[in-house]
Amino acid sequence: MTPHIGQRISAQYAELSAQEQRVAAFILEHFDDLAVYSAADLARVTGVSKSTVSRLFKRLGFESFQAVKHHARQLRNLGMPLVTDAQAASGDGERFKRHLAREQENLRRTLGAIEPHTFEAILQAMDQARRLLLVGFRNSYPLAMHFRQQLIQARAEVSLAPQPNQSLAEELVGLGAEDLVILFGFRRRPRLFEELVETLATLPCRVLLIGDATAASHAERTDWWLECSLDSISAFDSYASAMSLISLLANGLLHQRLAQGRARIDAVSELYQGLDELSS
Incomplete structure (x- = not known):
């Protein structure tokens, strides 16, 4: 750049x-x-x-x-937070209307672009994979972390990378054809991202890439590509559509394996109570 x-x-x-x-x-x-x-x-x-x-x-x-x-x-x-309309986020109640309209459009564009057969294939891969590895950097990391927290309640062997102050190589070693990497690639990615995509393409695992339009150039190196619209009424990107997509995928996986998922949720809930980890 x-x-x-x-x-x-x-x-x-x-x-x-x-x-x-x-x-x-x-x-x-x-x-x-x-x-x-x-x-x-x-x-x-x-x-x-x-x-x-x-x-x-x-x-x-x-x-x-x-x-x-x-x-x-x-x-x-490219993701740099710049104000392009000084009046975009002002105007009392009008700002809420503009924000709502933009969020609705983001959701429409994001979910409307997904082919049903592609979505079902992704859910099947998430269900059948031996291991799910979720990878995210910078703004993508909290999305990957939240997604893991949802998935880990429905199935085992869901991991997150990179861990704080840790490298990636150890997480990639041993990935096989029965594993699935879910890679978040939202804009302002680190330079490592491109090399990671190239490396994953050489491994036998399958790869789902989730990101905004700036990550589309990497889609051909992955098995599946889901694009999220991040447009907002002012400087900072909105990740509402990405979070909605995560919810849709997590719920889809749960229904894909409803009996096992319910049993695991019940077991997790019992441990919550036994450890007294959560307040009511």
């Missing part, structure tokens, strides 16, 4: 004129709101001319301010 505008400013800051530095400092302090401003806005709030603003952006490698705004939106699409 080429350096984003904040990195470009940091690299060239000492070489900028005093007026350009004033604009650059404002951008760094209001980076999350960059896509909201116009060139005239930047000139006005920093007390410089529009030509100074234009000259700064050209020095930073942008042909025009529209190119800067496009750059900011690209960063947002």
Whole structure:
């Protein structure tokens, strides 16, 4: 990925004129709101001319301010939390309506894209696998952890990787054709992710990839691919559709093995009581 505008400013800051530095400092302090401003806005709030603003952006490698705004939106699409509409999350009750509409659209797009026969094949693989290994990094890790907590109540041999301060290699050794890896690949993935996908493709295990659209390029190296829409009304991604998909998969697995699942849930509940782990 080429350096984003904040990195470009940091690299060239000492070489900028005093007026350009004033604009650059404002951008760094209001980076999350960059896509909201116009060139005239930047000139006005920093007390410089529009030509100074234009000259700064050209020095930073942008042909025009529209190119800067496009750059900011690209960063947002890659997962960098940038505000692209200053009014998106304001307006009292209206924000709830906009949020609800966006969440509903995310769910519609996520669940509507799943072919029923693909979903059933995934459930069957989850049911029949000797071992389920759930893998997630950064934002994907809590999703993988929550999914494991659901699955472990319905079946045995469900593990999570990477464990805190641990490496992955030990978890991958011994994976066979009867095992299933569920890999979460939501955006802003670590560099290790691509190498992990390539490594899993060389192993006999099957792989289910769950992620947003930016992970689609890795789908051809996996057995199944489920895409979740993360769009929100402002800067931070919404993982509601991902959590809904996790619920759907966990419930699907339970119904796939209802007798065994109920027996395991009952056994877990008895141990909860025996250990006095949970409050009422």
